[in-house]
Amino acid sequence: MSSSIDPRATRSRDAILAAARSLLLDEGPAALTHQRVAQQAGVGRATVYRHWPRPEQLLLDLMTDVDMPYFQEPEAPVRSWLHSQLRELADAMAVPHIAAVTLTLMQGALWDPQVATQRDACLEILNERLEVALALAAANREIDISADPIDFSAILVGPIIYRVAIQAGSVSPHFIDHLIDGLGRWDVDSIRRADQNGQPA
């Protein structure tokens, strides 16, 4: 963080993002006008304009907070690490404002090329992380992979988005296990060995 940033500007930026998040949650993306956001944040409209000339950019910045923390730095046994990551993702998706931002990102990408670019960047990071994790699992002989790497996220994340954001249902450990099983044939003995040894080289 650069020391040249005005702390007052940071405070108003944070207040505006919090206001936008709360409006999005309560009323949907149509409420994200400069006027409503400024009013809710208790700042002038000009301040909102200065940071985000177009309301869509505000939505993009809300989204940046949401998509990134999952599937980083895999650990052996990968199977249980994957389970805990999918649990965190499912719990996050169950938070209304995260579901709202996620579905708004998906929907907005259909019409707004800038949103589509942001969406594609998120998806690519997700794919890369899952490929790294499953490569580790394969190297550890935890799994004999049968799914195509390009399908990992559709197989794991697609059903969780469907269950949480579309069916408004909850994600059981059994459901997560079933999705993980869909990647290939897991070897119980190798998973147990990885668990005892910690993460192998």
Place this chain on the structure above:
Amino acid sequence: MSSSIDPRATRSRDAILAAARSLLLDEGPAALTHQRVAQQAGVGRATVYRHWPRPEQLLLDLMTDVDMPYFQEPEAPVRSWLHSQLRELADAMAVPHIAAVTLTLMQGALWDPQVATQRDACLEILNERLEVALALAAANREIDISADPIDFSAILVGPIIYRVAIQAGSVSPHFIDHLIDGLGRWDVDSIRRADQNGQPA
């Protein structure tokens, strides 16, 4: 169709729905105002108001066209029938206005209880149909099911929505087969027998 319906009213209703569909596709749900829809359809605003007092209702009627034709009347072998149904669903989701309506339905349901009710009705029909189809497959000994019936649609449809509407990617036959494999253990011999015999009782 009742003969008491004024054919002129039907024509203007169809024109309004077509206009709304085209606006949704080109500009997103924010464009579905009474004024824009009336202009695009070449009818008076009052006509749009009369049929759809709130723009959300127009969106709901667009959605009614979209979700229903899949997974009806399963045939043995269920596996190949399921494959062809998922192919049709994937091809439909790849049509921009159907993807748009689907994501708008999902997103709108977060804020609008009426949209949520419509969404839930669609999801319930989908679940029921898949349960019927998989019950037939199990009765034919095509499959030893390992997934919970409540998860059928999340396992089959979730990844397809993810692939088509979120990743903007295409659905290969291999991808569909992989999803179908996720329901349980399929028996190749029983599938072949069902194929030779037509649909058993």
